[in-house]
Amino acid sequence: MSSELHEWIVPPEEYSPGRLDRWLVAHAPEHSRAKWQELIRGGQVTVNGQAAKPNHTLRTGDGIRAVIPPPLPTEVAAENIPLNVVYEDEDLIVINKPPGMVVHPAPGHAGGTLVNALLHHITDLQGIGNELRPGIVHRLDRETSGLLVAAKHERALFQLARQFKAREVRKEYVALVWGRTRDIRGTIAEPIGRDPRNRKKMSTRAPAGRAAVSHFTVLKRYESCTLVRVTIETGRTHQIRVHMAAQHHPCVGDAMYGADPRLSARLGLERQWL
Numbered sequence: 001m002s003s004e005l006h007e008w009i010v011p012p013e014e015y016s017p018g019r020l021d022r023w024l025v026a027h028a029p030e031h032s033r034a035k036w037q038e039l040i041r042g043g044q045v046t047v048n049g050q051a052a053k054p055n056h057t058l059r060t061g062d063g064i065r066a067v068i069p070p071p072l073p074t075e076v077a078a079e080n081i082p083l084n085v086v087y088e089d090e091d092l093i094v095i096n097k098p099p100g101m102v103v104h105p106a107p108g109h110a111g112g113t114l115v116n117a118l119l120h121h122i123t124d125l126q127g128i129g130n131e132l133r134p135g136i137v138h139r140l141d142r143e144t145s146g147l148l149v150a151a152k153h154e155r156a157l158f159q160l161a162r163q164f165k166a167r168e169v170r171k172e173y174v175a176l177v178w179g180r181t182r183d184i185r186g187t188i189a190e191p192i193g194r195d196p197r198n199r200k201k202m203s204t205r206a207p208a209g210r211a212a213v214s215h216f217t218v219l220k221r222y223e224s225c226t227l228v229r230v231t232i233e234t235g236r237t238h239q240i241r242v243h244m245a246a247q248h249h250p251c252v253g254d255a256m257y258g259a260d261p262r263l264s265a266r267l268g269l270e271r272q273w274l
Contacts, residue, residue, distance in 0.1 A: 017058035043194030081117035
């Protein structure tokens with residue numbers, strides 16, 4: 001099943017069309033306001049070719065474009081996929097996620113995800129939290145490797161979600177970035193949103209960006225690149241990749257955000273070093 005494309009022009013007779021999300025509910029009531037807000041925040045809805053926020057005020061003549069992805073299956077299947085379990089007890093499990101693995105089902109990735117593997121490993125995980133993301137309280141990008149914690153029951157899910165929301169969990173990464181950074185340490189506080197020119201990318205110049213804060217410390221400098229430790233206060237999509245690229249130091253191997261693919265190939269990297 002393919003995505004649905006909808007396009008509208010706000011007509012002249014609508015002198016005060018109001019908020020984008022409310023306008024969409026009125027003109028396409030087959031989706032709830034919450035669903036439209038989700039689609040808007042996910043970059044599936046644009047106004048005049050630009051990303052927008054749900055509370056964006058429309059004007060007569062505005063062009064609205066919405067891409068509705070096909071519905072995902074309501075139940076995720078267990079798959080016998082090997083997992084690198086770092087720690088596990090009766091409350092939670094910590095997995096060392098390999099690069100190339102998607103965390104949970106999404107359009108284009110109905111199977112082969114970490115959640116599919118978890119459901120095989122923990123047979124009673126189904127129904128813990130979101131039906132498509134049972135047990136999941138945080139995510140890692142597809143090509144990012146690292147530790148991911150999942151809850152094994154509702155009480156643990158609630159407590160872990162609270163700790164992540166309160167920023168009690170320290171999220172630390174190591175990245176190899178191109179160039180020699182000027183500063184030994186620094187803070188990057190630039191909002192991140194969907195890139196209006198490429199919906200698969202994120203950008204610090206997006207008109208509807210959300211607050212994002214990253215702190216980096218140099219671990220070692222090489223001739224043409226720098227090894228840095230990065231801690232993040234927020235958890236935006238592609239946050240470290242976007243923030244480092246915005247400082248003109250994209251992650252080595254990250255062609256999407258500006259790394260030279262020829263130099264990356266010489267190091268044998270087909271993904272970002274993160």
